[in-house]
Amino acid sequence: MAQFIGNIIVRGKIECLTGLHIGAGKDTAEIGGVDSPVVRDPHSRLPYIPGSSLKGKMRSMLEFATGKVGGGKVHTCNKADCAVCRPFGSSAADERKCGPTRLLVRDAYPDETTVGMWEKLNTDLLYAEMKSENFLDRITSAATPRFIERVVKGSRFNLEMIYGVYQVDGVNDLDFFTHVVTALRLLEDGALGGNGSRGYGQMRLKLADPVFLSGQDYREGSDAWKQVRQPLEDQAFKLGLDNFKLNRGDATCQAWDEVLKVPEGEVGKEGQG
């Protein structure tokens, strides 16, 4: 049985150190001579980073790093102790066995400063730049220029990840959060979106102190719960992945001691009820 302990809320900023191209696909091809447009919010027309792109990239990099890649398919062993399947989710059929998907990654939208910067861009494209890349035709060896739309260097997107902590058969998900941090580290040294080998998609994360919301916080609508609903000031995003830790008793996350204490209490309550 999966017992819900609480959620870890991680908020941060994704800073683009180079241009970023997350393709929208051919169905949404735009006018203006762009061969490959970026994905945009249909209402505001602002480029954004889909949560599925972030999570998918994190997952695939972690699969490579843990030697779980094979057959060209997404790895799913659905084992309860798998560094990939436990935090990143398994097939719906196995959710009952392993509990629900732990990691939820929200779509990342640009912050206000970034939108202001985009509005002043000297470009023919809306909120983006166009870059010409030569692609080699493998048959004719001719270099064909293609026009790639990309989000400009220096753009910042708001990141929010929610990691559900469950206790399943005596194993607490908190122990698996470290694999999420590993995936984020791999992402920083990899690339987000397309054309990574051409220098696109390099990014850095700046994170705020993570917040743990227990089942009780949700039941009572506590101050901690209310706080997570408020936007954070820019100064709050001060942690890099080098000093972002969820170690027990870590100065940056004093709540972890309590986190680790909760399971017994909750499990005990269930037994009495």
Ligand SMILES: [Zn+2]
């Ligand atoms: Zn697995």
